[in-house]
Amino acid sequence: MRPPPGQPLTTEAIRSCLSTRIIGAVLHVHDEVDSTNHLAADLALAGAPDGTVVVADAQTKGRGRLGRPWVSPAGMNLYTSILLTRAQNSRFMTWIPLMAAIAVVRAILHTTGALLRIKWPNDVLAYRDGRSRKLAGILAETAGSRPGTHRAVVVGIGINVNMPIEAFPDDLQPIATSLLIETGRHIDRIPLLARLLLEMEQLYESLLEQETDGLTTAYHELCDTLGRQVRIELVGGGHAEGTAEAIAEDGALRLRTNTGTILEIRAGDVVHLR
Numbered sequence: 001m002r003p004p005p006g007q008p009l010t011t012e013a014i015r016s017c018l019s020t021r022i023i024g025a026v027l028h029v030h031d032e033v034d035s036t037n038h039l040a041a042d043l044a045l046a047g048a049p050d051g052t053v054v055v056a057d058a059q060t061k062g063r064g065r066l067g068r069p070w071v072s073p074a075g076m077n078l079y080t081s082i083l084l085t086r087a088q089n090s091r092f093m094t095w096i097p098l099m100a101a102i103a104v105v106r107a108i109l110h111t112t113g114a115l116l117r118i119k120w121p122n123d124v125l126a127y128r129d130g131r132s133r134k135l136a137g138i139l140a141e142t143a144g145s146r147p148g149t150h151r152a153v154v155v156g157i158g159i160n161v162n163m164p165i166e167a168f169p170d171d172l173q174p175i176a177t178s179l180l181i182e183t184g185r186h187i188d189r190i191p192l193l194a195r196l197l198l199e200m201e202q203l204y205e206s207l208l209e210q211e212t213d214g215l216t217t218a219y220h221e222l223c224d225t226l227g228r229q230v231r232i233e234l235v236g237g238g239h240a241e242g243t244a245e246a247i248a249e250d251g252a253l254r255l256r257t258n259t260g261t262i263l264e265i266r267a268g269d270v271v272h273l274r
């Protein structure tokens, strides 16, 4: 396997590239962890401040939503978790993964020129040959919900950066991709990470100021789900089918079902039908 281009992920190298005030002011960088989300949740319980960031070069138990695994080999990708302690308003909870998806798309556009799209709520997709492939994923979880402990949201972001197609397991090769595969270039992970944290900080500040209009507009521009006929596998079982019409004020997906009922859906897996 080729050595990673750019600098290795060290605290010093990342810090020297950061232009944020809050996100990344406390930074934990590891060669290997089980899951950066797990570590960030432990830090939240220990009282870590708002904006604490965990970065790892590899994860042994990287996870997706609903207990699904996130393939996380060393030396090629970004795995990071950001602790947000001021986002306790339940209205923000649906917005946080959407906001992270906008930040990922913006950071990738700024760093590589590649324009990706979002599948609601938070899959970041690249389109090629009329097909979409997943390039990044987001997992937002609450931490410290027991009484007396600190309550926070952990936003985990995985971006496939320099992962060649042969490094993906066979079942993911047709449906996953990386920036290397899409652009044909190796990308230095550190400027990409620094930009991601900057985009996150700016969006987090607007969310805290209740300025969701800008977020809604940005999300509408980047989200590929709106206007489509979709099938949504609902968390907890069952499904809904219809046209994805809009994003509600709290980040929910507004679905007009085939019988004309309007549903607001806050979690689920979307399949684009047409």
Ligand code: BT5
Pocket (backbone or CB within 6 Å): 034, 035, 036, 037, 038, 059, 061, 062, 063, 064, 065, 066, 068, 069, 070, 071, 072, 078, 079, 080, 081, 123, 134, 135, 136, 137, 138, 139, 155, 156, 157, 158, 159, 160, 172, 175, 176, 177
């Ligand atoms: C996600 O879940 O997309 C959320 C992924 C979040 C990963 C980050 S990495 C840093 C932080 N620490 C963690 O432990 N997690 C977060 P979901 O929508 O459930 O998608 C999971 C599905 O994506 C899997 O079932 C596979 O089909 C596919 N998948 C797994 N690894 C992948 C990869 N590296 N690239 C593309 N697709 C992948």
